[in-house]
Amino acid sequence: MALNITYEARLVQQEPAVGAGVQILLLALLGSVIGLGPAGWLTGLTFAIATWAVLSRALHRSQLRSFGPANRVTLGRATLVGGVTALVADSFESSPPVTLLVALTTVALLLDGVDGKVARRTGTSTALGARFDMEVDAFLILVLSVYVAMDLGPWVLLIGAMRYGFVAAARVAPWLNAPLPPSFARKTVAALQGICLLVAGSGLLPHTANLAVGALALGSLLWSFGRDVLWLWRTSRRVVEETPRSGTGDREVRELVTTR
Incomplete structure (x- = not known):
């Protein structure tokens, strides 16, 4: 049994x-088609190595026995993002x-909802898979905001940096780490970011229209x-106010925070 677990871990x-290898092949293809310059090669290789290192460490810590089809879809999206x-x-x-940039981005955005559906249909949903999917989405938005900012101005960078700013703020204010309830509006807004940045970066609309799309x-x-x-602030205040009256301990406080 131990040998089987070790073998499965190695496969995972x-x-x-494999994803890093495919990423390098994609870079080679881009290089042959458009003559990818040193900056593109260096950035693409750095992305491939970083993705391999971070994902390998996360898989080791999670001890997953199977990578799963949904994670393969997300890994494919990560390759496109690279x-x-x-x-x-x-x-x-x-x-x-x-x-070419629009084509790669469009496919990556279209596949955004596929990995989640695959995970649910195959019963392979994991916390790691959800986090992997979220990080790929966030990085794509960051990269697109950098590209669009070259035309519309540095204010567009706020779109890509906001999620990372939220994560940084959560280190200072731990109450921001509490889980949020599911929200269709949040998912819609998240999907809208990629679409708007793609449209603004495609060059299909006049400059004024692109400004309006970016502002939206x-x-x-x-x-x-x-x-x-x-919502998080109100929830944290409610927990603080209820704790002295109920005499709850740390475990009960955490339950109050996560209860919807």
């Missing part, structure tokens, strides 16, 4: 390495192939984050 650890990242990095040195994305994101932060 091979998945990130390609987009390389193209955006290359755009600082030369004019980017907008059509940022405004909706500010509303979504503001609503969630307010």
